[in-house]
Amino acid sequence: MTVGSQVKQTSASLKGVKATLDIYSAQSVTEEDRKLFETNSEKIERVITMLEQRISNLEFEEPQYKGL
Amino acid sequence: MEEWTIILIRSVIMFLIIVTFLRFIGRKQTSQMTYSDFVIGIVLGSTATLISFNVIKNLALGLIGFTAWVVLLVVLNYLSLKSKWFHDLFHGRETILIKHGKVLEDNLKEVKYTGEELLSQLRRKNIFNIADVEFAVMEANGEVSAMLKSEQTPITPKHLEWQVAANAEPQTVILDGNIMDEALRNQGLNRQWLQIELEKTGISIENVFIGQVDANGDLYVDLFDDAIQIPKPTTKELLYATLKKCEADLELYALSTNQPEVKKKYQDGATELSEVLQSLRIKLKR
Numbered sequence: 001m002t003v004g005s006q007v008k009q010t011s012a013s014l015k016g017v018k019a020t021l022d023i024y025s026a027q028s029v030t031e032e033d034r035k036l037f038e039t040n041s042e043k044i045e046r047v048i049t050m051l052e053q054r055i056s057n058l059e060f061e062e063p064q065y066k067g068l
Numbered sequence: 069m070e071e072w073t074i075i076l077i078r079s080v081i082m083f084l085i086i087v088t089f090l091r092f093i094g095r096k097q098t099s100q101m102t103y104s105d106f107v108i109g110i111v112l113g114s115t116a117t118l119i120s121f122n123v124i125k126n127l128a129l130g131l132i133g134f135t136a137w138v139v140l141l142v143v144l145n146y147l148s149l150k151s152k153w154f155h156d157l158f159h160g161r162e163t164i165l166i167k168h169g170k171v172l173e174d175n176l177k178e179v180k181y182t183g184e185e186l187l188s189q190l191r192r193k194n195i196f197n198i199a200d201v202e203f204a205v206m207e208a209n210g211e212v213s214a215m216l217k218s219e220q221t222p223i224t225p226k227h228l229e230w231q232v233a234a235n236a237e238p239q240t241v242i243l244d245g246n247i248m249d250e251a252l253r254n255q256g257l258n259r260q261w262l263q264i265e266l267e268k269t270g271i272s273i274e275n276v277f278i279g280q281v282d283a284n285g286d287l288y289v290d291l292f293d294d295a296i297q298i299p300k301p302t303t304k305e306l307l308y309a310t311l312k313k314c315e316a317d318l319e320l321y322a323l324s325t326n327q328p329e330v331k332k333k334y335q336d337g338a339t340e341l342s343e344v345l346q347s348l349r350i351k352l353k354r
Binding site: 006007009010016017020024027029033036039040043047050051054 | 343348351
């Protein structure tokens with residue numbers, strides 16, 4: 001069983017990564033760069049969603065890790 | 069009129085004439101001047117001095133001579149520009165000294181160079197083995213340019229078939245403490261962005277001596293106070309490292325769970341992240 005807090009940490013890091021990618025995508029000069037950052041940001045979004053689902057499952061199974 | 073007033077006035081006149089004239093003939097470094105350019109320059113300089121110090125008593129005569137030399141020089145340069153034949157006549161052609169790795173002794177004699185002088189010139193280009201040279205030519209001004217054999221040329225990203233992010237020139241946005249708005253505009257940024265970036269590093273704008281923005285949008289500053297150390301901008305490396313860590317975490321979770329669907333989910337996530345890492349590698353690492 002994976003520990004809920006660790007998964008939350010990973011999810012938080014990934015959210016930070018996604019935010020930076022969004023900044024780069026907004027700041028990029030060429031269309032090509034922008035697309036690159038956008039696509040990767042979306043991929044990370046999917047991973048974040050999956051992790052969030054997992055977190056809610058974990059919280060259900062182990063209520064002591066709920067919160068935050 | 070007294071002697072010293074004459075000299076003062078003449079000096080000022082000649083100074084202004086020379087300065088205007090120099091703007092006119094354009095910029096060429098001393099090392100790239102041909103011998104004739106050099107000699108003509110000396111003549112003009114000496115003439116100006118003689119006029120300036122009243123050695124040539126008649127100002128009109130002095131100026132006529134000076135102007136004649138100037139006009140001839142301008143005409144020479146103009147003709148060299150327009151006609152290749154004329155250019156070759158006055159500035160000389162390049163002479164090939166080494167071809168296909170072999171020294172052409174006859175050409176060497178033509179330019180009156182000894183083997184020792186050739187080696188010395190090559191050493192000045194950091195070439196110590198004549199065996200490394202594929203092609204060497206002596207330029208019109210006497211300088212030797214050498215091309216190395218392909219095995220000896222330094223490795224470029226092209227050789228390794230690496231893809232690298234394109235290199236763009238950095239813009240200097242703060243110089244001597246002044247903000248260069250035009251440079252900021254060239255990068256598509258403005259003063260507010262600059263303020264925010266400086267806030268992020270905790271430095272106030274009065275402390276900055278030089279500030280440069282590179283093609284990736286990272287700001288590098290040099291402060292007036294040299295004792296303060298600024299951390300180098302590492303957002304990109306940090307991003308890459310964080311992604312790697314998250315990928316590793318996901319693989320760890322995949323291993324530590326027993327339920328097969330959960331395992332698969334984590335593994336898919338890890339694969340997605342590794343794809344992201346691959347595609348962003350070019351931008352973030354190199």
